[in-house]
């Protein structure tokens with residue numbers, strides 16, 4: 001069966017950088033049209049020009065849109081479908097993390113993260129999946145995280161949002177069984193993007209190079225998963241091993257192993273803030 005990416009209309013959220021940008025470049029040679037969404041419209045326009053130069057037949061529409069703003073999303077979908085037709089593939093990629101112990105985090109940031117990583121993903125899916133089911137064709141491709149399958153200290157809210165994405169995607173895939181609509185997700189370990197910087201990494205440490213992959217590799221893995229109708233992929237051999245270790249390891253052992261790391265994170269975060277350690 002032909003992949004819905006081929007000659008399809010692909011909407012990608014968070015296409016202004018990282019994995020979303022790489023996804024746009026990956027599907028551009030095959031799609032009929034791309035709808036690229038993010039807040040930084042200047043970056044989307046530069047990407048559109050790059051894509052148009054490489055493949056003039058490709059239709060690219062860019063929308064400077066905060067996907068947590070319901071009215072802006074509704075207006076964007078109305079304009080996009082009027083200009084390029086129904087969306088065949090929705091890639092829910094926009095998201096951010098917050099590296100902080102929960103009690104030391106800012107509520108405004110947590111709220112914004114849940115609005116983006118959870119609510120906007122569910123809303124966009126709800127808006128677009130019905131017409132896909134009616135046409136008997138389409139795909140929902142979600143960018144979750146290895147943290148959607150396991151847990152660790154220092155990112156409780158982010159990990160919670162990604163557990164929503166992973167479980168929601170698995171359950172949605174079952175709901176849509178036999179409808180012709182594919183549902184897939186990528187659960188990457190560290191990817192070399194702006195993510196770490198945006199997450200407010202206070203540790204001064206970077207993820208090990210061996211564990212990290214490029215956004216291009218992550219994008220290729222998700223596109224291949226859509227093509228093959230796979231449920232879930234963890235790209236990169238080392239990342240796969242680490243994520244699977246977190247999945248199969250008894251939870252009591254994980255809690256024990258993470259205990260000293262959590263204590264060290266608290267000490268570090270308080271020191272960075274200039275507050276006395278407990």
Ligand SMILES: NC(=O)c1ccc[n+]([C@@H]2O[C@H](COP(=O)([O-])OP(=O)(O)OC[C@H]3O[C@@H](n4cnc5c(N)ncnc54)[C@H](OP(=O)(O)O)[C@@H]3O)[C@@H](O)[C@H]2O)c1
Nearest residue numbers: 014016017018019039040066067094095190191193194195
């Ligand atoms: N990098 C990693 O290590 C890693 C690992 C696992 C999972 N992930 C997941 O991968 C996805 C993409 O992240 P990335 O690594 O590519 O990070 P990134 O380079 O920071 O890209 C994040 C994208 O999300 C967009 N975005 C943020 N807030 C938005 C909003 N309110 N409305 C619309 N767009 C918004 C950003 O665009 P604007 O700022 O222009 O709006 C940007 O294009 C996220 O869901 C993240 O959780 C990343």
